[in-house]
Amino acid sequence: MRAKKFIIYVTKCEHTTRLPIDVQLGHPFSCLVCHKPTTITDIHTFEWHAKCNYRRCHFGAWTGLSQDLAEQAATRHLRNAANHDGQVMTEYVQNPEAVKRLDQLKRSHLL
Ligand SMILES: [Zn+2]
Ligand SMILES: [Zn+2]
Numbered sequence: 001m002r003a004k005k006f007i008i009y010v011t012k013c014e015h016t017t018r019l020p021i022d023v024q025l026g027h028p029f030s031c032l033v034c035h036k037p038t039t040i041t042d043i044h045t046f047e048w049h050a051k052c053n054y055r056r057c058h059f060g061a062w063t064g065l066s067q068d069l070a071e072q073a074a075t076r077h078l079r080n081a082a083n084h085d086g087q088v089m090t091e092y093v094q095n096p097e098a099v100k101r102l103d104q105l106k107r108s109h110l111l
Contacts (some may be wrong), residue, residue: 004021005017005019005020005021005097006019006048006062006064007019007038007042007043007044007045007095007097007098007101008022008044008045008047008064008065008098009023009040009042009044009074010040010042010043010044010045011031011038011039011040011066011086012038012039012040012041012042013031013033013034013036013038015031015032015033015034015038016044016065017031017032017033017040018063018064019040019091021073021098021101022095023040025039025040025105025111026039026108026110027039029066031067040073041111042102042111043098043101043102043105044065044098045094045099045102046065046092046093046094046095047062047064047065047092047093047094047095047097047098048062048063048064048069048091048092049061049062049063049070049072049090049091049093049095050070050071050073050077050088050104051073051088051089051090051091052077052081052084052086052087052088052089053073053088053089053090053105054081054084056088057081057084059077059081059084059088061073061074061084062095062103063078066105067090067092068092071090074088074089074090093111097109
């Protein structure tokens with residue numbers, strides 16, 4: 001089973017929150033940062049990403065706004081695949097899933 005994908009949303013109170021990619025928009029919820037009732041106003045498409053360029057290695061981890069978590073994921077991967085050393089990297093890039101979702105929502109005028 002594949003883990004549910006999470007992406008980063010921007011809230012009306014200008015904080016960010018990590019929620020499932022298929023979350024329903026328009027329902028007010030309580031912001032995890034400032035605890036005010038808020039709604040989603042945008043998607044933050046840039047995220048930290050750990051990846052491995054070794055041959056056909058499929059390792060990859062999106063870690064939201066945390067560079068630390070990306071570094072940790074990379075370190076864990078090297079522990080399991082020591083010969084991939086030098087091929088593992090972290091980067092701050094657009095998450096293609098988030099870009100796709102933002103596009104969808106804009107096309108259907110939900111954002
Ligand atoms: Zn807030
Ligand atoms: Zn690898």
